[in-house]
Amino acid sequence: MPTPSPSQAAPPPAESNRGDRARERLIDAAMEIFSERNLEGARTREIAAAAEQNVASISYYFGSKEGLYHAVFERIASDLRQTMGAQIKEIEQLHAAHAITRPLAVSLLKRLMRTLYIHVRTKDSQGNGGVGRLIVREQIAPTPAFDIVYERAIRVVHETTAILVAAYLEADPKDPIIIIRTHALLGQLLVFVTARETIRRRLGLPPFGKLPPETEHRVRDTIARILEEQAEAQLVGLAACNFPTIASPDALHRVISPIQQDPT
Amino acid sequence: MPTPSPSQAAPPPAESNRGDRARERLIDAAMEIFSERNLEGARTREIAAAAEQNVASISYYFGSKEGLYHAVFERIASDLRQTMGAQIKEIEQLHAAHAITRPLAVSLLKRLMRTLYIHVRTKDSQGNGGVGRLIVREQIAPTPAFDIVYERAIRVVHETTAILVAAYLEADPKDPIIIIRTHALLGQLLVFVTARETIRRRLGLPPFGKLPPETEHRVRDTIARILEEQAEAQLVGLAACNFPTIASPDALHRVISPIQQDPT
DNA sequence: CCCGCTTTCAAACAATTGTTTTAAACAATC
DNA sequence: GATTGTTTAAAACAATTGTTTGAAAGCGGG
Structure with missing residues (x-):
């Protein structure tokens, strides 16, 4: 050989x-x-x-097709980490210093959402959401490749977002309820990647790739701005509604907590 | 033959x-x-x-494998329509009668979110999100099968949700901004189907299918309740923040509107 | 009981898959 | 400039794919 x-x-x-x-x-x-x-x-x-x-x-x-697939996800993880790294570090430090006020949490969250959205919408060859699609496929049917992108990128992003949500609601970032709320919040962003075809049709847009890049650019920025607004409104609304945030004395915690272990 | x-x-x-x-x-x-x-x-x-x-x-x-795939989506569309049909009709009628007040919009939205979430989490053979996964796959890489489920189910659900959002914000359900906000809102729900593996790991839950059905049941209901809360908070927050909702004099509309046509 | 129809079955088919093979082309060191 | 090791190229391979085939089996009515 x-x-x-x-x-x-x-x-x-x-x-x-x-x-x-x-x-x-x-x-x-x-x-x-x-x-x-x-x-x-x-x-x-x-x-x-x-x-x-x-x-x-x-x-x-x-070595094989799987090996190439693996390599693709190594790059995806690296790219994502490089884009988000600075913001994540900054937030973690502010959190450690207990320096995240409510207005600061809002602005940090908005910036994070925008950066993340622009990244998954831009970091691909075409104007299509290549990176996003690859990750979503792994989410709904995980292969060993998911570990790479989760451990090296998704997890920290998720945890960091949870810090901001928790800071605003004066709760524990590790609280299952906060984690679920954080997940929902990030879902507002992800849905523009995962349910791409639906929003395209609902807005009456032509098939992807068929509209001039300049216009596509503006649509992207519009959505990014609305996402910022949605995130801010979500936090404001949650605080106003005063839903239970601390899970300890709550029934939900009693449900999830006993199962909670092996957080690898 | x-x-x-x-x-x-x-x-x-x-x-x-x-x-x-x-x-x-x-x-x-x-x-x-x-x-x-x-x-x-x-x-x-x-x-x-x-x-x-x-x-x-x-x-x-x-006829072929594709034919079977097609048939699967016919059933998915029928099931979804059957689950949501009554609520959709009710909302449409209330909307036509201009009878949707803010508190009513909230309660209708919460019920819709819960029903929809329970449906996509339940309507499958295993405890896994079979229906949800199938739909998401079609969203990120549409085949002719997507038309079936979109035209017969997704579209009306999306439009109906937009009616509730618009009613609360006193805006036009056809306003692109409202449509985008509606999409984001539904994303809070969908993310628990699409980013299933992430929320599983973040909550430290065992692999799907490995936890007793009774517990899985309670986790599902917990998420459903939080989704209701998130939806309510989102509306409350949006109203409080007073972001632009009517797109007509807005720049966003000038971006999207000229492209908007062929809404099949 | 036999005949029309529908449904099932095992085997076979043609096409395509990921991968291996074998050898040639390339680049660089001596 | 010959001889390394590395990279490319075309062809061949074994395995698996979706589908077809042709006949047997079930079933209902005359």
Whole structure:
């Protein structure tokens, strides 16, 4: 046999030229095609063709189709972490210093929502939500690839958002109720990725890719702005309604808490 | 050739015995397997085996694998419509009579959210969100099957929800901003279907299917209650924040409106 | 009891899949 | 400039896919 596939671990500092170029192109193409069809639906030949590479190269560089899929999610996790990293760190520090007031929580949350939304709507080859689609597919039918993006990116984003929600409601970020509320809040954002086709039809927009990029840009920014408003309104409303936030003496906690363990 | 496949149109009143039984079993099994793997990922042999039917029967009854997939979505649409039909009609009538006050809008919305959530969490063979997963997959990568469930179910639910949001904010249910806000609101619900794995891990719950049905029941009801609260808080907050709701003199409308046409 | 129809079944088919193979082309070090 | 190791290329492979085939089995009415 010629050369065994280079173990699919992360490339330490090795940044040569020819091979890495091919790897990049393959990941790029794979990201696009895996987002349209899924893992089983995507054909290796199609990916190779889109990357202007030979079919054998995917086996050569990534060991297998799954290996390439894996690599795609490594990149997704890295990209997401890089985009959100600074904000997350800032929020964590402010939280540790007990310095998050209500108005600050609102502005931090709005910025986080906007950044996150713009990221998942932009970080892809086409104007389509490639990254978002890939993640959602893993959410509804997880494979080992989900661990990568969850542990390295989704989890911290979720936890950080929970810090802001908890700060505003003067509650514990680890409270199951706060976590559920945080999840719901992030859902307002995610739904524009997951239920893309519905909002497209409801707004009477042409099929994706069919409208001029400049217009698409503006639609995206419009939604981002409304998302900020929704987030602020949600917090304001929750505080006004004064629903139970501390789960300890609450029935809900008694339901979820005993199960709660192994939070890996 | 033996018998050509009976055209895959809806069986008018024909409700015989032997054949329809097989059809039902096939649809049941297909619903489950299509929700785990997707259209391409599911194997006809596996579906047939789960239905205790021969492989050829799927070609025989539905013409093809796609035909069966189609039939699955016909049922999904029917089920959803049947669950939501009464509430939708009631809301439409109240709206036509201009009888929706703010408190009424809140209670109608809460009931709608709860019913919808319970439906997508319950209407499946396992305790898993089979229906939800199938719909989400179609949202992120629509096939002709999406038309069925959108036109026959999703659209009316979305429009009806928009009526309630608009009523509370004293705005036009057709206002693009209201539609976007409605979409975000429904996203709070959908995220518990689409980002299932994330909320599971964040709550430290065991893998789905691994926890006793009684507990799962209570978790479901807990989330449903919080969703009601979130919806109420969202409306209250939006009214308090007094964001622009009428799009006419707004920049957003100038963005979206000129594209808006062909609302099929 | 036999005949028309529908339904079931096991086997076979043609097409496509991911992957391997084999060898040629390339780049760089000596 | 020959000889490394690395990368590409085309073809071949074994396995699996959705579907078809052709006949047997069930079932109802004459």
